[in-house]
Amino acid sequence: MAALEAQGGEDCARFVGGCVRNALLGQPVDDIDIATRLTPEHTIAALRAAGLKAVPTGVEHGTVTAVSGGRPFEITTLRRDVETDGRRAVVAFTTDWAEDAARRDFGLNALYADASGRLHDPTGQGLADLLARRVVFVGDARIRIREDYLRILRFFRFHAWYGHGALDSEGLAACRDGREGLRRLSAERVSKELLKLLAAPDPRPAVAAMSEAGVLAEVLPEAVKPALFDALVDLTTDPVLRLSALLPSDPQIVDAVARRLRLSNAQRERLVAAAGEIAPTLEPTVARAFIYRLGQEAFGDRLTRGRAARPDVEASALIRLAEDWTPPRLPVGGHDLARLGVEPGPRTGRLLKAFEDEWIAADFPADGHQERLSRLAASEP
Structure with a gap:
């Protein structure tokens, strides 16, 4: 702020938007945005004159990112809209704080504060809206x-x-x-x-x-009745898992939704894996089998959905199991079958699959692997 004022004089820059809003509410401030009367070129010059890094992240829209102490500060020239199409705007720069405030979305986001901490409310409604916890559009x-x-x-x-x-x-x-x-x-x-x-x-x-x-x-035509969602909100703050509770328990539908929304691969895979519910009454042996096959994250997600569907059922033991039990690795491989004379090929895959199914059904015993493998190899030609 001192660097900008050295270039443009007193009150040429103000903090704006979320950082002012959250500071007034006593909530954490993440990003710090600054509005300025300086043009992007003068902003860059001011920052460099003060020895600060200036990154022209969006100069066509008036935005320059300053880096100070390793932290980014987004600085944008005051603007007014010239043309809009519902997705983006053509803007013109201005020096009028009221014009800049008039193009913002809500009154509580159109609050400004100067370097001394003095608050400015150009719309005349922002502070009252914020204190009353009202979200009201600026103007029409x-x-x-x-x-x-x-x-x-x-x-x-x-x-x-x-x-x-x-x-x-x-x-x-x-x-x-x-x-x-x-x-x-x-x-x-x-x-x-x-x-x-x-x-x-x-x-x-x-x-x-x-x-x-x-x-x-x-935005979500596939959304189901909100009963599961309403109950699940009390169990998790995770937005991806909350989204899953708004969708049907159909992996194909969920996959299509995730692809349409262009979610990341990790988010899409998680949503698909969470499409189902694990009953909180599940026996530990069956639960361990599910954890092994689904993975701990997917099991935990489905268990959370199951708890939301049956909030009256005690699930603490199953929660601890999901958090604490680490699935073991398959204790045999193709090399063990090769020692038994099984040639590499489709038969190897079938035998390993049969072994794995038996091993899981037996609740992952720690020994007896070679005997079980030998018996399976002898029983399948």
Whole structure:
């Protein structure tokens, strides 16, 4: 901030958005964004003059990333929208704080603070909204949404994280009316916003409102009745597992959803593996077999879903087993069959599979492997 003010004078730069919002709420601050009257070129010059690293991460939109003490600070020139298409905007730079605030999504995100800590609220509604825990669009909600349809999902996401009580009626109506615009957005933007929403401490009221407004059906038409989701929220904060509870227990459908949302391979594989429920009443021997075949993560996910489906059943013993038991490695291999005279080939695979099935059914005994393998080899031509 000192570097920017040395170039542009007093009040040429202010902290803005989430860092101001969270500081006022006493919540952790992750990213620090700064708005400035300086153009990107002057911002870069100011940073370099102060010996700070300047990275032109988005100069066409006015953004320069400063690096100080190994930490990034995103600095953006004040802007006003010239043209929007529901996904991106053509902007022009300005020196007017009110113009910059007017293009932001919600009042609680249009708060600024200067280097001394003095708060600025150009819209006149941001601080009141924040203190009342209201998520309200800046200006006309329908116009804000038409500028970028992702703001529909952001409306529900910010309510899940910062809102309290009923959702703003005007904003909710605008989201309902504009929901078809979500089809114009990239899958990556939609899935990122959806997972952020599901990571909120309690996303249930926001998800219920999304469903009632027809927004959930636009982004997740496969969504099932929320009973499992509602119960599972109390058991985990993991957004991927919470997403799984909104989907049917059909691996093919889940796989198709994950691919449509362009989730990462790891997220997709986890969702598919979690498509099912493990009963909390499962016997330990059967549970160990499931853990071995599914893997610990998938077993834990299915067990969590099973606990959500049957919240009245005590599951502490099974939880400990899932956390503490490490599946052993298969104690035999092709070399053991070769010593018995079995030629490498399809028969080797069949015998190892038969051995593994028996070994699992016997609850993973630590000895007797060669005898069991010899018997299997002798019984199959």
